[in-house]
Amino acid sequence: MQIAGYPGVILAGGLARRMGGGDKGLMLLHGQSLIQQVITRLSPQVQHMAINANGDPARFAAFTLPVLPDLVPGFPGPLAGVLSAMDWAAGLGADAVVTVAADTPFFPDDLVARLQAAGGSAGFSLAATGAATAPDWHPTFGLWPTALRDTLRRDLLAGQRKVIGWALQNGARPALFGAQDDPFFNINTPEDLVAARLRDDL
Known part of the structure; x- marks a missing residue:
């Protein structure tokens, strides 16, 4: 489902310590990089896409997407990537931006529609599983209002x-x-990558 006006940003700025460092998103799953798997799943759901990552952006050149570095130094975590996403989306004139994780390729193909429905008038929601009274949060998957960027x-x-x-x-x-x-x-360790290769829901 195309959600007009919502850009999407793939968060790939982590240090991947449990994977031994490097870019988890560039590891292969079923012959494609994790980021390509995520792009394929996200692209029908958003209007524009970018990648949040630090370091040399040339390593993502094959994806022909903007690469947004963290705006706060010192690798402060996913919130820094969210800020970069918010600023980029605001520059496009969007009221909100969707974020997804580069190491989580099985996310729902109706993610954005359901984030939008949950966000209400504030347009702010995070993915979760479990019960509403005690949700198991997946906070790198969210719809973030650009008005909160400052x-x-x-x-x-x-x-x-x-x-x-x-x-x-x-x-x-x-x-x-x-x-x-x-x-x-999400694929955090070599064992997780092995488990992901056994799944058939991509």
Whole structure:
């Protein structure tokens, strides 16, 4: 489903310590990089796409997408990538931006529509599985209002690093998904990559 006006950003700025470093998104799954798998799943759901990553952007040149570095130094975590996504989307005139993780290629093909439905008038939601009363959050999958970018920038510079805490303080709602088949299975270790290669839902 095309969601007009929502750009999407693939968060690929982590250090991949449990994978031994490097770019997890460039590892192969079924003959394609994880990022390409994510691009394929996200592209029908958004209007524009970019990759959030640090270092030399040339290593992502094959994807022909903008590469957005963190705007806060020191690898402060996913919130820095969200800020880069917000600033980029605001420059496109978008009211909100969708983020997804580069190491989680099985996310739902109706992710954006369901984030939008959950976000309400504030347009702010995070993916979760489980019960609404005790959700299991997947906070790198979210719909983020660009109007909050200055608040996020201030809080990041003040030391904020907790994605869920910051999001809930600023009005995020859960977009609940079924846990069956683990749609937000993320590839953090070599063993996870082996498990992902056994799945048939790409």
